[in-house]
Amino acid sequence: MACATAVPLPATVPSTPIEAALDVLRSRFANQVVVGFEELWEARPDSEPIADLGPPNSSLQQVLDRIRRQNPRYRIDLLAGGLVHVYPVHGTADPLGLLDIRLHEFFLPPDDCLPQQMIDRMDSLSAGLSYTPELSEYLLRKKLKWNREHGNPVFGIAGDFLGDCEPSHHRHDPIYQNITVREAMNLMAIRSLQIACRPTNKPAWARPKPISWKFRFRRRNDADTGLSGVPVFQTF
Secondary structure, eight states: OOOOOOOOOOOOOOOOHHHHHHHHHHHHTTTTOEEEEEOOOOOOOSSOOOOOOOOTTOOHHHHHHHHHHHOTTEEEEEETTTEEEEEESSSOSOTTOGGGOEEEEEOOOOGGGHHHIIIIITTOSOGGGOSSHHHHHHHHHHHHHHHHHTTOOOOOOOOOOSSSOOGGGOOOSSOEEEEEHHHHHHHHHHHHHHHHTSOOOSOGGGSOOOOOEEEEEEEOTTOTTSSSEEEEEEEO
16 A cells, blocks of 8 residues: 655744844743734745844843844833834835724633734634723624625624633723823733733743734735735734
């Protein structure tokens, strides 16, 4: 009997220089920082870049200064709570201002629900399934408008939470009012860092990890989002 032909695994997409540097930063200071990264959409290099962030005993400030010198297209601010905010010096990674949408109120998801919101729900079209409902409502309006203009049928929104993570079940203090989506994502990232730093008896593989976030916008005029492109929310 002939053996099946092996299917090659897809090649890993190389990091950009700034991505590689931020990965090293997070590795060196795993329990000190998380990152909020507004990334310009740019071509990938042919091979994985090597990020030289100086001697292993360099301080956090020295490493950040080195990343700034090596990546002059980005500003890098160290904010309260250990949040490293990375964003373009010129122009914007967010041409529609999605990260600037204001939330009437925001409260943190339960600790066990943070990954679900940050990984799966930031671009949800269902406000009832999101802790950033105004963003969901905006994305839904744009999608429905595009559908109407292109003769697409009305669609329903399928989805549910794994576990008890529904926002209506977990409204609690502190309640943050009139903050931006960016600020809400920063609060969730900082909370994930706090959780990861708590004493625990869990084995290393079961311990929660700090969650950094990344936002990019891929321009595409024919995108069915109604945004002339695709917003990409990611964690790393």
